Amino acid sequence: xxxxxxxxxxxxxxxxxxxxxxxxxxxxxxxxxxxxxxxxxxxxxxxxxxxxxxxxxxxxxxxxxxxxxxxxxxxxxxxxxxxxxxxxxxxxxxxxxxxxxxxxxxxxxxxxxxxxxxxxxxxxxxxxxxxxxxxxxxxxxxxxxxxxxxxxxxxxxxxxxxxxxxxxxxxxxxxxxxxxxxxxxxxxxxxxxxxxxxxxxxxxxxxxxxxxxxx
Amino acid sequence: xxxxxxxxxxxxxxxxxxxxxxxxxxxxxxxxxxxxxxxxxxxxxxxxxxxxxxxxxxxxxxxxxxxxxxxxxxxxxxxxxxxxxxxxxxxxxxxxxxxxxxxxxxxxxxxxxxxxxxxxxxxxxxxxxxxxxxxxxxxxxxxxxxxxxxxxxxxxxxxxxxxxxxxxxxxxxxxxxxxxxxxxxxxxxxxxxxxxxxxxxxxxxxxxxxxxxxxxxxxx
Numbered sequence: 001x002x003x004x005x006x007x008x009x010x011x012x013x014x015x016x017x018x019x020x021x022x023x024x025x026x027x028x029x030x031x032x033x034x035x036x037x038x039x040x041x042x043x044x045x046x047x048x049x050x051x052x053x054x055x056x057x058x059x060x061x062x063x064x065x066x067x068x069x070x071x072x073x074x075x076x077x078x079x080x081x082x083x084x085x086x087x088x089x090x091x092x093x094x095x096x097x098x099x100x101x102x103x104x105x106x107x108x109x110x111x112x113x114x115x116x117x118x119x120x121x122x123x124x125x126x127x128x129x130x131x132x133x134x135x136x137x138x139x140x141x142x143x144x145x146x147x148x149x150x151x152x153x154x155x156x157x158x159x160x161x162x163x164x165x166x167x168x169x170x171x172x173x174x175x176x177x178x179x180x181x182x183x184x185x186x187x188x189x190x191x192x193x194x195x196x197x198x199x200x201x202x203x204x205x206x207x208x209x210x211x212x213x214x215x
Numbered sequence: 216x217x218x219x220x221x222x223x224x225x226x227x228x229x230x231x232x233x234x235x236x237x238x239x240x241x242x243x244x245x246x247x248x249x250x251x252x253x254x255x256x257x258x259x260x261x262x263x264x265x266x267x268x269x270x271x272x273x274x275x276x277x278x279x280x281x282x283x284x285x286x287x288x289x290x291x292x293x294x295x296x297x298x299x300x301x302x303x304x305x306x307x308x309x310x311x312x313x314x315x316x317x318x319x320x321x322x323x324x325x326x327x328x329x330x331x332x333x334x335x336x337x338x339x340x341x342x343x344x345x346x347x348x349x350x351x352x353x354x355x356x357x358x359x360x361x362x363x364x365x366x367x368x369x370x371x372x373x374x375x376x377x378x379x380x381x382x383x384x385x386x387x388x389x390x391x392x393x394x395x396x397x398x399x400x401x402x403x404x405x406x407x408x409x410x411x412x413x414x415x416x417x418x419x420x421x422x423x424x425x426x427x428x429x430x431x432x433x434x435x
Contacts, residue, residue, distance in 0.1 A: 047314065048240040049384045063243060064371075064382040070241025070270075070294065081383050083390045083416075084240070084266070085322045088315030092335060111338075115311075122302065122311070123293025125341075126267075130315035133335045163338030 004172035007189070007215050008141050010035045011170050012100055014214075015139060016042055023047065023091070023131055025101035026069045029141050032100055044076075045096060047127035049087045052079020068127065091127065092134035099135035101128060102142045103166075105156045108203040110166040110178035112140060113158035125161060132162040144171035150202040152176070152183070173197055175213060182206050187213045218377050220400060220424035225249065226256045228398055234262040234363040236321065236392040241267055241294060242274035244385030246369040246402035248428045250277055253367075262286040264321070264363055266314060266388055268298035279307065288361070290314035313341060316358050318391055324360035325394025331358050366396035369429075370417070373403035377422030378415045386416065393421045400424045 005028050013035035016022055023045045024030050033055070036042050044053035047068045054074035067073045075081075082090075090096060105113040112132065115125040132138050145151055152169065169176040174197045175187035185205045188197055190212045198205060235253070239245025245265075253261075254277050263284050268291070269276035276295045278284050286308040292298040301307040312320070313335045323331050332355035336342055346357040368389040371382035379401060381389060393399050399422050406427045 046384070048243070049387050062383065064385040066241065066243045066384055068240075070243060075383075081381075081386055083381075084314070084318040084387045085391050087387075088318055092315050092333065122299055122309075124267075124289065124291035124311040125313050126291035126293075127314040129313040129339065129341065130335045133337075134315075160339045162335075 002215060004143055005031055007172045007213070008143075008170050010215070011175060011213055012139055012141050015137070015168065016040070016098060018042070020097040021045055021051065021090075021095060023096050023099045023135065025099070025128070025131075027102055029100040029102060032141070045087075045090060046073070047084075047087055047091060047131070049083055050075065050079060050081050052076040054079070088127070088130055092130045094134055094136060096131070096135040098137045098139060099131045100139045100141050101131065103140045103151065103161070104146075105151050105153050105158050106140055106166055106169060107153050107156045108182050110164045111156055112161050112166050113156045114161045116159050118159065128161050132165045137168070138166045139168045139170060140166050141170050144173045144197075145200050150200055153202045154204070173200065176205070184208070185210050187211045189213050189215060216376060218375070218422065218425045220426050222252050222255075225252050225400060225424070225426070228365060228400070229253060229256045229258045230364075231258050232260045233258070233365060234264065236363040236366040236396055237263060237265040237275050238366070238368040238387065238389035238392050239266065239269075239274055240384065240387040242269050244369050244381070244387050244389055245269065245274045246367045246429075247274070248426065249367040249400060249402050250275065253278060254281055254283070257283070259283050260285045262288065262363075264288045264317075264361065266290055266317065268292035268295035270295055271297045282306065286310065288312060288317070290317050316341075317361070318388055320358055320361035321388070321395045322391045324362035325391060328360055330360050332356070333358055361395070363396040364398065366392040366399045368393050368399065368401050370401050370403040372405045372407050372410055373401060373422075373425050373427070374407055374410050374419070376419035377401060377425050378410050378419045379403065379417035379422065380410060380414055381416055390417050393417045398423050400426065402426050402428060404429055
């Protein structure tokens with residue numbers, strides 16, 4: 001089987017449309033940028049204050065030009081810089097078309113938890129709460145389980161990042177759409193049965209006309 | 216008007232227990248020289264307001280390591296494990312605030328507003344203890360404006376009055392913090408005779424003192 005992260009990144013990339021303003025979270029979501037066809041005009045936003053985020057280039061390291069993880073990046077043609085207040089006006093104000101982020105847990109109502117494991121890990125929410133609250137479409141890109149423990153739950157047990165904001169969940173096994181009546185399994189990995197997906201998912205799945213993921 | 220400041224005059228502004236805003240995002244756009252001077256002054260019991268905790272011994276991480284910070288108000292501390300450790304054992308209080316809320320609280324203070332209404336954080340633990348206001352079928356949290364005794368910011372160019380430009384993503388929180396503290400000190404990389412009025416980001420009236428120093432990384 002292909003690397004799970006690559007499967008997820010390739011599938012998420014199919015959700016992006018030319019002209020979209022897109023924010024990719026740190027980690028797995030950043031891989032989505034590698035899967036965009038070169039003739040596609042997608043504008044990547046970075047919460048620290050730029051639109052037109054370009055790839056890391058070892059020949060152009062400038063520590064005044066970084067991404068939301070503090071790593072050096074480049075600026076694409078027609079890109080621009082702005083301050084954090086305008087950056088979050090863009091984010092919270094509904095001007096970002098798609099935000100892609102990871103999660104520790106997500107539940108049947110589309111609430112997600114991603115910023116704190118009380119007593120263990122407290123990294124903070126950074127810009128995630130604003131991104132998930134304000135973006136037109138929220139895609140969670142994550143591995144289906146945490147070493148076998150389901151991450152798609154009936155109800156999140158960890159403190160929430162946002163309540164009922166997720167639209168789509170993409171894992172290496174399945175694509176799940178969040179609707180008012182619950183989680184709809186819309187695609188499965190061709191090598192994985194629906195029963196196997198149900199086994200690895202704690203939340204109820206609504207199953208009807210499941211297509212195969214292109215992998 | 217001479218706004219230039221040296222280490223000695225800078226340290227005279229520092230007091231135990233004061234609140235200090237520090238610009239920068241994961242140390243990009245952080246005035247490291249001014250932070251070094253806060254470290255050398257040995258002032259204590261500080262409240263630091265910064266987007267993040269920097270890295271161990273970089274950015275505000277220097278003041279966290281030295282134990283000068285009682286309270287950190289930030290959106291993210293994940294890349295400085297020392298901040299998490301100090302919080303875990305009760306040596307430092309950390310208030311985590313969504314980044315868009317934090318910057319807007321600062322902007323609101325500088326703009327003379329009492330606070331802001333934001334949908335971010337509703338139905339999460341960020342809501343605890345806060346007033347929820349419902350407008351047009353949407354719940355908003357009332358988040359109070361946030362100011363400080365001192366703001367330490369970093370700019371790219373300054374003129375002798377303190378008109379400022381910034382470099383790339385090193386802008387981030389700096390322009391808002393420049394409006395929201397009783398005293399604003401700027402570490403600028405270049406002193407220039409004049410800045411095109413069309414490109415000034417921070418008008419000089421916000422800036423009390425300027426220190427010229429440091430390098431941008433593309434020049435180093």
